[in-house]
Every structure is written in C-alpha cells, then in structure tokens.
Amino acid sequence: MTAIRGVGRGDNRAVTAEQATRELLVELLRDFHRRAWVSGTGGGICGPADDGGLLLAPTGVHKELVGVDDFFTVDPADGSVIATPPNTALRPSECNSIFCLTARERAARSVVHSHALSAVLAGDLAGDDDHVAIRDLEMLKGIRGLGNRDVHLVPVIRNTPREPELVGEIQRMLDDPRFAGAFAIVVADHGAYIWGDDVMEAKRHAEVYHFLFEATVARNDRKKEGHR
Amino acid sequence: MTAIRGVGRGDNRAVTAEQATRELLVELLRDFHRRAWVSGTGGGICGPADDGGLLLAPTGVHKELVGVDDFFTVDPADGSVIATPPNTALRPSECNSIFCLTARERAARSVVHSHALSAVLAGDLAGDDDHVAIRDLEMLKGIRGLGNRDVHLVPVIRNTPREPELVGEIQRMLDDPRFAGAFAIVVADHGAYIWGDDVMEAKRHAEVYHFLFEATVARNDRKKEGHR
Amino acid sequence: MTAIRGVGRGDNRAVTAEQATRELLVELLRDFHRRAWVSGTGGGICGPADDGGLLLAPTGVHKELVGVDDFFTVDPADGSVIATPPNTALRPSECNSIFCLTARERAARSVVHSHALSAVLAGDLAGDDDHVAIRDLEMLKGIRGLGNRDVHLVPVIRNTPREPELVGEIQRMLDDPRFAGAFAIVVADHGAYIWGDDVMEAKRHAEVYHFLFEATVARNDRKKEGHR
Amino acid sequence: MTAIRGVGRGDNRAVTAEQATRELLVELLRDFHRRAWVSGTGGGICGPADDGGLLLAPTGVHKELVGVDDFFTVDPADGSVIATPPNTALRPSECNSIFCLTARERAARSVVHSHALSAVLAGDLAGDDDHVAIRDLEMLKGIRGLGNRDVHLVPVIRNTPREPELVGEIQRMLDDPRFAGAFAIVVADHGAYIWGDDVMEAKRHAEVYHFLFEATVARNDRKKEGHR
Numbered sequence: 042m043t044a045i046r047g048v049g050r051g052d053n054r055a056v057t058a059e060q061a062t063r064e065l066l067v068e069l070l071r072d073f074h075r076r077a078w079v080s081g082t083g084g085g086i087c088g089p090a091d092d093g094g095l096l097l098a099p100t101g102v103h104k105e106l107v108g109v110d111d112f113f114t115v116d117p118a119d120g121s122v123i124a125t126p127p128n129t130a131l132r133p134s135e136c137n138s139i140f141c142l143t144a145r146e147r148a149a150r151s152v153v154h155s156h157a158l159s160a161v162l163a164g165d166l167a168g169d170d171d172h173v174a175i176r177d178l179e180m181l182k183g184i185r186g187l188g189n190r191d192v193h194l195v196p197v198i199r200n201t202p203r204e205p206e207l208v209g210e211i212q213r214m215l216d217d218p219r220f221a222g223a224f225a226i227v228v229a230d231h232g233a234y235i236w237g238d239d240v241m242e243a244k245r246h247a248e249v250y251h252f253l254f255e256a257t258v259a260r261n262d263r264k265k266e267g268h269r
Numbered sequence: 270m271t272a273i274r275g276v277g278r279g280d281n282r283a284v285t286a287e288q289a290t291r292e293l294l295v296e297l298l299r300d301f302h303r304r305a306w307v308s309g310t311g312g313g314i315c316g317p318a319d320d321g322g323l324l325l326a327p328t329g330v331h332k333e334l335v336g337v338d339d340f341f342t343v344d345p346a347d348g349s350v351i352a353t354p355p356n357t358a359l360r361p362s363e364c365n366s367i368f369c370l371t372a373r374e375r376a377a378r379s380v381v382h383s384h385a386l387s388a389v390l391a392g393d394l395a396g397d398d399d400h401v402a403i404r405d406l407e408m409l410k411g412i413r414g415l416g417n418r419d420v421h422l423v424p425v426i427r428n429t430p431r432e433p434e435l436v437g438e439i440q441r442m443l444d445d446p447r448f449a450g451a452f453a454i455v456v457a458d459h460g461a462y463i464w465g466d467d468v469m470e471a472k473r474h475a476e477v478y479h480f481l482f483e484a485t486v487a488r489n490d491r492k493k494e495g496h497r
Numbered sequence: 498m499t500a501i502r503g504v505g506r507g508d509n510r511a512v513t514a515e516q517a518t519r520e521l522l523v524e525l526l527r528d529f530h531r532r533a534w535v536s537g538t539g540g541g542i543c544g545p546a547d548d549g550g551l552l553l554a555p556t557g558v559h560k561e562l563v564g565v566d567d568f569f570t571v572d573p574a575d576g577s578v579i580a581t582p583p584n585t586a587l588r589p590s591e592c593n594s595i596f597c598l599t600a601r602e603r604a605a606r607s608v609v610h611s612h613a614l615s616a617v618l619a620g621d622l623a624g625d626d627d628h629v630a631i632r633d634l635e636m637l638k639g640i641r642g643l644g645n646r647d648v649h650l651v652p653v654i655r656n657t658p659r660e661p662e663l664v665g666e667i668q669r670m671l672d673d674p675r676f677a678g679a680f681a682i683v684v685a686d687h688g689a690y691i692w693g694d695d696v697m698e699a700k701r702h703a704e705v706y707h708f709l710f711e712a713t714v715a716r717n718d719r720k721k722e723g724h725r
Numbered sequence: 726m727t728a729i730r731g732v733g734r735g736d737n738r739a740v741t742a743e744q745a746t747r748e749l750l751v752e753l754l755r756d757f758h759r760r761a762w763v764s765g766t767g768g769g770i771c772g773p774a775d776d777g778g779l780l781l782a783p784t785g786v787h788k789e790l791v792g793v794d795d796f797f798t799v800d801p802a803d804g805s806v807i808a809t810p811p812n813t814a815l816r817p818s819e820c821n822s823i824f825c826l827t828a829r830e831r832a833a834r835s836v837v838h839s840h841a842l843s844a845v846l847a848g849d850l851a852g853d854d855d856h857v858a859i860r861d862l863e864m865l866k867g868i869r870g871l872g873n874r875d876v877h878l879v880p881v882i883r884n885t886p887r888e889p890e891l892v893g894e895i896q897r898m899l900d901d902p903r904f905a906g907a908f909a910i911v912v913a914d915h916g917a918y919i920w921g922d923d924v925m926e927a928k929r930h931a932e933v934y935h936f937l938f939e940a941t942v943a944r945n946d947r948k949k950e951g952h953r
Contacts, residue, residue: 081411081477103473156408158484165488179656179687180612183537188658189686200407202416230417231407245559249537256614260621262491263718309867309933331929384864386940393944428863430872458873459863490947635884635915636840639765644886645914701787705765712842716849719946 059091063109065240066096073155074105078251083156084232087140088240090114094123095144099131117144135204139234142208146215147224149236151243155251156232163254164229166261167197172220173227175253183249185242186222195250196220197227225250287319291337293468294324301383302333306479311384312460315368316468318342322351323372327359345372363432367462370436374443375452377464379471383479384460391482392457394489395425400448401455403481411477413470414450423478424448425455453478515547519565521696522552529611530561534707539612540688543596544696546570550579551600555587573600591660595667595690602671603680605692607699611707612688619710620685622717623653628676629683631709639705641698642678651706652676653683681706743775747793749924750780757839758789762935767840768916771824772924774798778807779828783815801828819888823918826892830899831908833920835927839935840916847938848913850945851881856904857911859937867933869926870906879934880904881911909934 066088073079073086082103087095096112098104113133114124120141122133134140136154143149166173175181176192187193196214201207207228214220224246225235235250237243294316301307301314310331315323324340326332341361342352348369350361362368364382371377394401403409404420415421424442429435435456442448452474453463463478465471522544529535529542541554552568554560569589570580576597578589590596592610599605622629631637632648643649652670657663663684670676680702681691691706693699750772757763757770769782780796782788797817798808804825806817818824820838827833850857859865860876871877880898885891891912898904908930909919919934921927 077480080480081408081473083408083411083477103469156480158480158487161406161484162487162491165491177686178617179684180537180539183539189656190658200417202418228407230405241559245537249539252533252536252612252614256617259614259618263618263621305936308936309864309929311864311867311933331925384936386936386943389862389940390943390947393947428873430874456863458861633914634845635912636765636767639767645884646886697787701765705767708761708764708840708842712845715842715846719846719849 057091059089059096060109062088062090062096062240063112066098066112067107067109069153069240069244070098070104070107073153073247074103076157076251078153078155078157078247079104080156085134085136085154086243087134087136087152088243089150090123092123093117095140095150097133097137097140099126100134101132115141117141136234138205138208139211142211142215143234143236146212147236148238149243150238151240152234152236153243153247154232154234155247157251157254159251159254159258160227160233161230162258163195163233164197164227164231166257167227167229171198171214172196173257175257178253178256180249180252180256183245183252184222184224185237185246191222193222193253194219195223195225195227195253197229200228200230285319287317287324288337290316290318290324290468291340294326294340295335295337297381297468297472298326298332298335301381301475302331304385304479306381306383306385306475307332308384313362313364313382314471315362315364315372315380316471317378318351320351321345323368323378325361325365325368327354328362329360343369345369364462366433366436367439370439370443371462371464374440375464376466377471378466379468380462380464381471381475382460382462383475385479385482387479387482387486388455388461389458390486391423391461392425392455392459394485395455395457399426399442400424401485403485406481406484408477408480408484411473411480412450412452413465413474419450421450421481422447423451423453423455423481425457428456428459513547515545515552516565518544518546518552518696519568522554522568523563523565525609525696525700526554526560526563529609529703530559532613532707534609534611534613534703535560536612541590541592541610542699543590543592543600543608544699545606546579548579549573551596551606553589553593553596555582556590557588571597573597592690594661594664598664598667598671599690599692602668603692604694605680605699606694607696608690608692609699609703610688610690611703613707613710615707615710615714616683616689617686618714619651619689620653620683620687622713623683623685627654627670628652629713631713634709634712636705636708636712639701639708640678640680641693641702647678649678649709650675651679651681651683651709653685656684656686741775743773743780744793746772746774746780746924747796750782750796751791751793753837753924753928754782754788754791757837757931758787760841760935762837762839762841762931763788764840769818769820769838770927771818771820771828771836772927773834774807776807777801779824779834781817781821781824783810784818785816799825801825820918822889822892823895826895826899827918827920830896831920832922833908833927834922835924836918836920837927837931838916838918839931841935841938843935843938843942844911844917845914846942847879847917848881848911848915850941851911851913855882855898856880857941859941862937862940864933864936864940867929867936868906868908869921869930875906877906877937878903879907879909879911879937881913884912884914 085098087097090096094114111126120137140152172194179189181187198210227233235247237246313326315325318324322342339354348365368380400422407417409415426438455461463475465474543551543553546552550570567582576593596608628650635645637643654666683689691703693702771779771781774780778798781799795810804821824836856878863873865871882894911917919931921930
C-alpha cells in the first residue's frame with residue numbers, strides 16, 4: 042500500500058496530486074477485489090483529476106489489474122470524455138453517468154461502486170420499501186454528519202437492465218429529503234454506490250457502509266429467529 | 270501477481286504466450302488456494318499451450334505449490350499426453366478427460382475445477398432436480414451472453430467414485446439445450462467445472478459463479494426462514 | 498511483520514523499547530484492519546512509552562495508515578498530553594480517558610479498542626443483562642488466570658453518544674468483583690476494550706476474546722435452533 | 726512461502742532435511758495463524774528431526790512468531806527433551822505427550838494441533854456420541870485411504886483441564902477399530918489433532934479436515950432447518 046500510505050502521511054510531494062490519486066485508486070481497487078467488493082470485472086471507482094475532471098476506471102476489465110495509466114478523464118458536467126488512456130482497447134465504465142450525477146448533485150469527488158454480497162443482502166431487507174434503516178451502531182459515526190443515536194435511512198432502488206438506466210431513480214433519491222444525509226444508494230440485486238468529498242472519505246464511507254450492511258443483515262437474521 | 274498484471278497490461282511481449290500462460294496459471298492456483306477453491310491438493314486448472322494443446326496441472330500435489338515447469342501438455346482431441354514436465358514423479362490431473370471434453374464441445378481453452386464449499390452448498394439446493402436456477406443478480410452479467418433479468422440454469426450432476434466417470438453425465442449436460450448458456454457444471458458433493466475462451470475469461474467466470482453460488486445459498490437460507 | 502517478530506525474538510536491541518513499541522503498534526493496527534477489527538477510522542490502540550506515559554494513536558484517521566511518528570504520549574494519571582506528533586493536524590484518540598482509566602485501575606500498559614462485528618453481536622447476547630457468560634472453551638486459557646472449566650463473565654455496558662461518556666460505566670464495571678478476572682469490556686452496539694500488561698499480552702487477549710465472541714455467537718445461533 | 730515451495734519442488738538440496746523442515750514448520754504456523762487455526766498462542770505443530778526425534782514448537786508463544794531456531798527436539802518414545810532451543814526462556818509445548826503418542830501409535834512424523842472454530846463446532850455435532858460422521862463429500866479423498874462414498878468417523882473426546890490429561894482418551898480412540906482410518910481426533914470445546922506421515926501430508930490432512938468440518942457444520946445447519 043505504497044500510494045495509500047503516501048496520501049495518509051503526506052510524503053508524496055514529488056508527484057502531482059493526480060498521479061498520487063491514480064496510484065491510490067489502483068491500490069484501492071486491489072484492496073476492494075481482495076474484499077470481494079469488486080470481482081469478475083464488476084464494480085468500479087472514480088476520483089478527482091487535476092483539471093476538475095473525474096478519473097474513471099475502464100469497463101469490462103478485472104479491476105484488480107487496472108494500471109495507473111488506464112483511467113479515462115471525464116467532465117462531470119455531462120460525462121463527456123476529456124482524455125483517454127494510451128490503451129485504445131479500453132472503454133469508459135458504465136458507471137460514468139451515475140458517477141457524474143453524484144459529483145454534480147453532492148459535490149462528490151470520489152465514488153465507489155461495490156458489488157459486495159453484503160450490499161445485495163442489505164437491499165433484500167428493504168422488501169417493497171424504498172430504503173433500509175440502520176440504527177444502534179457506533180459505526181454510524183463513520184458517516185460524515187451522523188451520531189450513533191441516529192436512525193440512518195439508506196435508499197434502495199430497483200435494478201435495471203443497463204447501468205445508465207438507473208440515473209432517473211438515483212436522481213429521485215438524491216432529491217428526496219429523507220435521504221439528504223446518505224452517502225450511499227443501494228441498488229437491489231446489484232450492489233451500492235458510495236461517495237465522499239475525496240478518495241479517502243469515499244474509502245472511509247465504503248468501509249463503514251459495508252460494516253453497517255453486514256451488521257444489519259446479521260442482526261436481522263437473529264431477530265427473525267427471536268435472538269434479540 | 271506479476272504474471273497476471275502482465276497479461277492484463279500486455280507488457281509481457283518478451284516471453285512466449287505459453288510461458289506467460291504458465292506463469293498466469295501458477296498465480297491463479299495460488300490465488301484460488303487462498304480463496305479455498307482448491308485445497309488439500311484438490312481442484313485444478315488448464316490453459317492453452319502454444320501448439321493447440323492444453324497445459325494441465327499435475328494431480329495429487331498442493332496446487333498453490335505448482336511451478337511453471339510442472340504442467341503436462343495434452344491433446345484435447347483425445348487427452349493423450351504430448352509433453353511431460355521435467356519432474357518425472359508428476360502425473361497428469363484426473364480432470365484431463367473432462368477438461369478435454371469441455372475444450373472439444375465448448376471450444377473452452379481454459380477450465381477451472383473448484384472444490385469450493387459454496388459450490389457444494391449450491392449443488393445441495395438442486396435436491397432431486399438436475400440444476401440450480403440463479404436469478405435476480407446483476408453479477409449474472411459477468412457470464413458471457415447473460416443479462417441481469419435472465420434466469421440462469423446451472424446443471425448439477427451426481428458425483429462418481431472416480432473423476433473420469435463423470436464424463437458421460439457432463440456430455441449429457443453439454444448436449445442439453447436448457448444449459449446451452451452455461452459456462453459451469455456443478456458436481457454435487459464435489460465442486461464445479463467453470464470454463465472460458467481463455468484463461469482470463471475462465472478466471473472471470475470463476476469469480477462470478479462463486480459469487481452467484483454464495484448469493485443464491487445466502488438468499489435461500491433467508492427465504493426458508495421467511496426473510497424475503 | 499518485521500517489528501512484531503523482533504519483539505517476539507528479542508533481536509531489536511539496537512532500537513529503544515519505545516521505538517520498537519511504536520513499530521509494533523503500527524503493525525498491529527495494520528493487522529487489526531485486515532481482520533476488520535478497526536475500519537473506517539474506528540478503533541484504536543495504546544502502548545507503553547519509555548517515560549511511563551502511554552503512546553496513543555490519533556483520532557479520525559485510517560488506522561492501517563498510522564505511522565511510527567503519529568502517536569501522542571499521554572500521562573495515564575490524568576490523560577494530559579505530554580508529547581505531540583510532528584504532524585500538527587493530528588488530535589489524540591477519543592479513547593484517551595478510557596485507556597488511562599484502564600491503565601490506572603488494572604495497570605494495563607496496552608489497550609486495544611475493537612469495532613469488530615463479533616464484539617457487537619456478543620454484546621447483543623447480553624439482552625437486558627450487564628454481561629455475557631463464556632464457557633466450555635479451551636481458548637479461555639488464553640486469558641491470564643483462567644482455566645477451561647471457568648465460566649467467564651465479560652461485562653457489557655450501554656453505548657453513549659460520545660466515547661468519554663463511557664468512563665463512568667467502565668469504572669463501575671472495573672470495580673465490580675464479578676468482573677475482577679476480565680481483561681475486556683464490551684460496549685453494546687459498539688465494540689470492546691481489551692487490555693494486557695504489555696502490547697503482546699493485549700494482542701493475545703484481543704485474539705482470544707474475538708475467538709470467544711465468535712464461538713459464543715455461533716453456538717448461541719445453533720442452540721436457539723435446537724442444534725445443541 | 727519460500728520453504729514450502731522448496732519442499733514442493735525439491736530444490737532445497739543445499740540445506741539439511743531438518744533445516745528445511747524447520748523453515749516449513751515456521752511457514753505453516755504463519756499460514757495457520759492467518760487461517761485462525763492457531764491464535765492467541767494456542768495450537769501447535771511438530772515435524773521430523775534428522776535424528777529420529779520430533780521438532781516441537783514452544784508453548785505459550787504467538788505461533789506466527791516462532792522462528793526456525795525455536796523448536797525443541799524430543800524423543801517420541803517417551804517425550805524426553807533431546808535438544809533445547811538457544812532461547813532458554815522457551816518451554817516445550819503441552820502437546821508433547823499427545824504428539825509423541827500419535828507418533829508411536831500411528832507412525833505420524835508430523836502432527837498439527839488446531840484451535841479452529843470449525844473443529845469446535847464439528848465437535849458440538851457429536852452431542853453425547855463419541856464421534857462425528859462425515860459423508861457425501863469428494864474432499865474425503867484427500868484423506869489417505871478414503872473414497873468419496875465412505876462414511877468417515879472422526880472420534881470426538883471430552884476436554885480436560887490440562888492437555889496431557891487427554892492422553893488416556895486419545896489412546897482409547899487410537900485403539901478403537903472404528904477409527905482405524907482416521908487421521909484426526911476432535912477434542913470437544915477445544916479443537917483437533919491432525920497428523921500425517923510427513924509434514925506435507927499433515928498439511929494436506931489439516932486442509933481437508935478443516936474443509937470437512939466446515940462443510941458438515943454448514944450442511945447440518947441447513948438440514949435442521951429442512952433445507953436438504
């Protein structure tokens with residue numbers, strides 16, 4: 042974890058911010074693959090480019106193998122591609138429109154797209170409802186703005202055949218005042234989008250939300266059997 | 270993961286394709302061992318040799334310890350051994366006949382044989398039926414040709430005392446039009462064979478099918494208890 | 498695990514005890530992060546400084562990224578800061594008052610604060626009671642002073658909005674003769690504090706208590722379903 | 726995994742067999758710790774010394790930190806210590822008498838003592854009976870002499886306050902013709918002893934038995950709920 046430590050300790054001054062971000066994104070994708078949050082080429086991440094654009098991982102590739110030069114740069118205003126990677130076989134991630142929407146609506150400079158099983162099982166808990174409620178967990182404090190006494194509502198939307206078709210429902214959830222404090226949207230049967238002001242906040246939020254999903258699923262299993 | 274990154278980034282031009290494949294197979298076996306898909310010498314993998322043959326891991330050895338020179342080369346037409354490894358104590362994997370059958374019938378150039386617990390538990394779900402149905406998961410898109418609205422049928426066959434005796438049932442499943450879209454066959458009480466056009470597709474399919482098995486087992490547990 | 502092996506094998510004589518402790522704490526935080534005991538900046542650790550003080554990890558940072566120079570030194574008598582790290586952006590952990598209390602009451606020179614899911618689920622088992630009972634496990638011997646026939650009571654206290662507010666209840670539990678043999682306090686919905694005479698005992702106790710939590714939760718699940 | 730690969734590939738001819746065994750034991754202890762089979766100083770391993778003795782790990786130390794020079798050499802005929810490690814603070818493992826008994830009765834040259842949760846939960850399945858039955862799993866073939874149609878009986882004995890007190894019950898199980906094909910004995914509430922003719926067979930048996938324990942526990946959970 043060379044790059045991530047550099048970011049953590051501020052000793053990467055010799056490289057540009059964007060180069061450090063590229064190295065950090067590559068390390069996080071490897072870490073997320075090890076955790077089974079991105080696997081079989083699924084999932085993804087974006088982070089800030091130097092010029093106000095977003096660095097976007099390519100689609101259809103094994104995410105733990107993405108290299109520092111493999112990112113697209115896109116304009117969050119409309120998702121248009123500003124810069125392409127040297128490897129001309131690569132295409133930008135299908136997450137592009139959702140990442141850009143989140144960047145515009147929430148000023149997110151980094152978004153993680155997870156395919157973790159815990160996110161899928163948390164989405165199942167919503168049933169016919171449009172959210173899952175998370176409560177009674179200290180780890181809620183790991184989400185910016187929350188305390189451990191808050192009941193945190195995470196929106197859950199239906200899946201669509203193609204990822205860009207999720208945009209309308211995601212827009213509706215981002216506009217919904219009940220979810221103003223959420224830094225994540227769960228897509229049922231699919232996974233979750235989790236964001237932050239920068240890559241390190243997106244990483245922290247990703248770790249926290251996955252913990253919250255696992256804990257809520259584990260407790261729900263036990264409650265249904267009368268354990269609590 | 271030196272070799273796997275070389276394959277992913279195309280910077281292994283100085284070595285032959287077969288040498289890169291051997292290094293990749295060795296790395297994948299170590300990764301699969303870490304995931305508990307191959308353990309206690311069980312499981313295996315094959316990939317393409319330069320001359321149209323299949324590189325086949327040896328039998329009865331700890332799979333995470335297989336070296337680049339330890340593979341047999343076999344003729345997929347009949348499973349006959351074309352080339353043997355320098356270590357004369359090694360014998361070809363019992364998967365040979367099944368790997369060659371899959372290569373002939375599906376043009377698979379790489380097959381993974383997994384002994385994962387999730388494959389065994391997914392096989393249990395078939396009960397007296399000859400397949401397990403997988404649905405409502407975005408990760409279905411990770412299987413070539415599938416969308417997330419498809420109901421994907423994975424054939425499940427009974428286990429036999431010796432691995433080559435599975436060939437007849439596997440042939441029958443490969444001939445069954447219900448399973449024409451499957452890149453995997455589950456063997457009850459045993460594991461799964463998972464294949465692709467090349468090693469990286471076999472890897473992607475292996476990651477995806479193991480996720481699908483885990484998710485389907487986890488959801489079935491909850492459904493039986495009325496959670497969904 | 499360079500530092501931890503040095504401590505284990507006594508070959509770090511060229512560095513001061515405190516420097517070796519700093520390296521050990523850094524390695525343990527990385528290990529604990531890999532185990533999901535500290536994640537999303539949660540959790541923490543302290544260990545002995547050379548001058549009788551406690552080395553305290555900073556708050557609000559990704560714990561696997563803490564460097565050897567990032568620790569505060571605090572006086573366990575009152576929690577006052579004796580020495581600050583060069584990075585002036587860092588603030589001392591909110592665990593400070595609890596770590597110091599444990600140091601005073603139990604002569605603990607090292608305390609681990611875990612946010613593990615297993616600790617949360619073990620806390621759930623207490624229900625309205627103020628402890629969870631652990632029994633019938635050889636691993637109880639891993640706690641100083643215990644045999645495998647002992648019924649070990651681990652206190653469980655309610656969570657509070659802020660960590661320093663836990664001090665009163667922790668003091669009450671440390672004073673309670675029923676819990677005189679405990680080296681851990683579970684905070685419901687939150688995690689656990691686990692301590693020892695030195696860093697290596699705190700590490701051993703942390704490994705043992707997490708095992709005891711996991712085993713007790715797993716057995717309780719099965720008992721409730723009539724498996725035992 | 727330098728040493729383990731050397732053993733696997735036979736390229737350690739420059740070092741003595743015992744030195745290679747010491748390096749292998751050290752690597753396996755680190756691997757077992759990562760798997761949570763030995764933690765909090767619990768568990769252990771022995772392997773063959775050059776002179777017919779057994780190399781025995783020390784007691785009460787973190788097993789992942791054991792170094793190549795930290796082993797005792799004991800005489801399997803009576804457990805007497807033939808050679809001590811340079812570090813005079815170390816004492817021989819409490820497993821000594823059981824390891825030596827297994828060496829005498831089964832000609833085992835390597836024994837693994839696991840504290841894995843899966844072994845504890847498998848022991849729970851025995852209830853008032855003296856064994857757990859394992860069936861319908863291909864991985865049974867990973868145990869020397871077994872086929873996948875065999876019903877394999879693994880003896881389960883009660884735990885005792887101190888490890889050497891297990892010797893009588895272990896002797897009785899080793900003498901019981903029902904368990905003649907077993908390479909493992911489960912100690913309820915405690916873990917398992919698993920052995921082989923050499924270190925690599927003990928490693929293979931350890932991987933296989935832990936898989937069998939996990940699979941049998943997972944299937945029993947589902948059967949009790951009517952899943953199978």
